[in-house]
Amino acid sequence: MVTDVDMDLIKISEDGHVTKRILREGSGTTPEKNNSVCVHYESFLQDTNVKFDSTRERKAEFTFTLNSGKVVKAWELAIPTMKVGEKAEIFCTSDYGYGDEGRTYIVPPKASLRFEVELLGFWEAAGSxxxxxxxxxxxxxxxxxxxxxxxxxxxxxxxxxxxxxxxxxxxxxxxxxxxxxxxxxxxxxxxxxxxxxxxxxxxxxxxxxxxxxxxxxxxxxxxxxxxxxxxxxxxxxxxxxxxxxxxxxxxxxxxxxxxxxxxxxxxxxxxxxxxxxxxxxxx
CATH class of the missing domain: 1.25.40.10 (Tetratricopeptide repeat domain)
Known part of the structure; x- marks a missing residue:
C-alpha cells in the first residue's frame, strides 16, 4: 500500500536507494559540480531513529566540496538537487551511506540512514x-x-x-x-x-x-x-x-x-x- 508519506518521496538514485523529502522549499538556485557547499544537518539511524551526529548541537555549520569524497554518496547525489534555503530529509540504504562496515561505535554495519539537511549556501572556486x-x-x-x-x-x-x-x-x-x-x-x-x-x-x-x-x-x-x-x-x-x-x-x-x-x-x-x-x- 502506497501512503501519502511515500508519495512525497523524490527518487534521487536510479535504483531508488536514495530518496528525498522536501521539508521546506528553498528560494535560491542549486549547486553546480565541484562547488563548495555549506549545510546544517542531523544524522539518524533510520530503523531506530537514533541521532548520531548534529551540526546544530555543535553550533557549527559544515562546509565541504562536492565530488571530493568527503561525505557519503547519498549526499553527493541529493545535495545538488537542493535549492539554497531548502531543508530536506535524505534517506539512503547502506550502500550509499557507510556500507557493510558502518562506523565503529557510531553506525552499525549495513545501516540505512536518514539525514535532515539544510542547504545554507554554495560557492565556486576562483583563482585570478x-x-x-x-x-x-x-x-x-x-x-x-x-x-x-x-x-x-x-x-x-x-x-x-x-x-x-x-x-x-x-x-x-x-x-x-x-x-x-x-x-x-x-x-x-x-x-x-x-x-x-x-x-x-x-x-x-x-x-x-x-x-x-x-x-x-x-x-x-x-x-x-x-x-x-x-x-x-x-x-x-x-x-x-x-x-x-x-x-x-x-x-x-x-x-x-x-x-x-x-x-x-x-x-x-x-x-x-x-x-x-x-x-x-x-x-
Missing part, C-alpha cells in the same frame, strides 16, 4: 582577479534575487560569500582594483540592508562604516547608517550621519525624509523624558 570579481558579481546577483524573495538569511549568506571573493584582492590591474572597490562597497551596503531587515542594527552600523571608509560620498551608506542608529534609539548619531550625507547631496529626498523622521522621534523622546521627570519630581 578577473575570476574572483566575476564570481563576486555572480554571488551578489544571487543575493539580490534572494533578498527580493524575502529570503534574508540566505541573501546575507550570498552577500558574505561575494565579499569573501574580493575583500583581500589587491594584486591586480588598476582598473580591476577600482572595480573591486566599488563592488565591495555595494556588497557591504547590501549586507547592511540584510542586517536592518533582521534587526541586527549594530552589525548594520559596522558594515556601513566599512563601506564609507572605501567611498565617503556614498549616499546609500549614510542613509542606512542613519536608519540603523534611528532603530537603536541613538537619535543624535542618526541625525549626524544623515547630515553628513546631505553635505554630498543636499537635495536627496530620501535623506531629507529620514532626517525629518529622526528629528521628530528625537523631539518626542525629549518630550516624554521631560514628562516622566516632572512626574517623578511631583511625587
Amino acid at each position: 582577479a578577473a575570476e574572483r570579481i566575476s564570481s563576486a558579481e555572480k554571488k551578489k546577483g544571487e543575493g539580490n534575487d534572494l533578498f527580493k524573495k524575502g529570503a534574508i538569511e540566505e541573501a546575507l549568506f550570498a552577500y558574505r560569500k561575494a565579499r569573501d571573493y574580493i575583500k583581500d584582492l589587491w594584486n591586480c590591474e588598476p582598473e580591476e582594483l577600482e572595480k573591486c572597490r566599488l563592488l565591495i562597497v555595494t556588497i557591504q551596503l547590501n549586507i547592511a540592508a540584510c542586517h536592518l531587515k533582521l534587526k541586527n542594527y549594530e552589525f548594520a552600523v559596522e558594515v556601513c562604516k566599512r563601506a564609507l571608509d572605501r567611498d565617503c560620498t556614498n549616499i546609500k551608506g549614510y542613509y542606512r547608517l542613519g536608519q540603523a542608529y534611528l532603530e537603536m534609539g541613538d537619535f543624535d548619531q542618526s541625525i549626524e550621519f544623515i547630515k553628513l550625507g546631505l553635505e554630498y547631496k543636499p537635495n536627496s529626498t530620501e535623506l531629507l525624509a529620514l532626517l525629518s523622521m529622526a528629528e521628530k522621534k528625537k523631539q518626542r523622546w525629549l518630550n516624554e523624558s521631560k514628562r516622566i521627570y516632572r512626574k517623578m519630581c511631583d511625587n
Whole structure:
C-alpha cells in the first residue's frame, strides 16, 4: 500500500536507494559540480531513529566540496538537487551511506540512514582577479534575487560569500582594483540592508562604516547608517550621519525624509523624558 508519506518521496538514485523529502522549499538556485557547499544537518539511524551526529548541537555549520569524497554518496547525489534555503530529509540504504562496515561505535554495519539537511549556501572556486570579481558579481546577483524573495538569511549568506571573493584582492590591474572597490562597497551596503531587515542594527552600523571608509560620498551608506542608529534609539548619531550625507547631496529626498523622521522621534523622546521627570519630581 502506497501512503501519502511515500508519495512525497523524490527518487534521487536510479535504483531508488536514495530518496528525498522536501521539508521546506528553498528560494535560491542549486549547486553546480565541484562547488563548495555549506549545510546544517542531523544524522539518524533510520530503523531506530537514533541521532548520531548534529551540526546544530555543535553550533557549527559544515562546509565541504562536492565530488571530493568527503561525505557519503547519498549526499553527493541529493545535495545538488537542493535549492539554497531548502531543508530536506535524505534517506539512503547502506550502500550509499557507510556500507557493510558502518562506523565503529557510531553506525552499525549495513545501516540505512536518514539525514535532515539544510542547504545554507554554495560557492565556486576562483583563482585570478578577473575570476574572483566575476564570481563576486555572480554571488551578489544571487543575493539580490534572494533578498527580493524575502529570503534574508540566505541573501546575507550570498552577500558574505561575494565579499569573501574580493575583500583581500589587491594584486591586480588598476582598473580591476577600482572595480573591486566599488563592488565591495555595494556588497557591504547590501549586507547592511540584510542586517536592518533582521534587526541586527549594530552589525548594520559596522558594515556601513566599512563601506564609507572605501567611498565617503556614498549616499546609500549614510542613509542606512542613519536608519540603523534611528532603530537603536541613538537619535543624535542618526541625525549626524544623515547630515553628513546631505553635505554630498543636499537635495536627496530620501535623506531629507529620514532626517525629518529622526528629528521628530528625537523631539518626542525629549518630550516624554521631560514628562516622566516632572512626574517623578511631583511625587
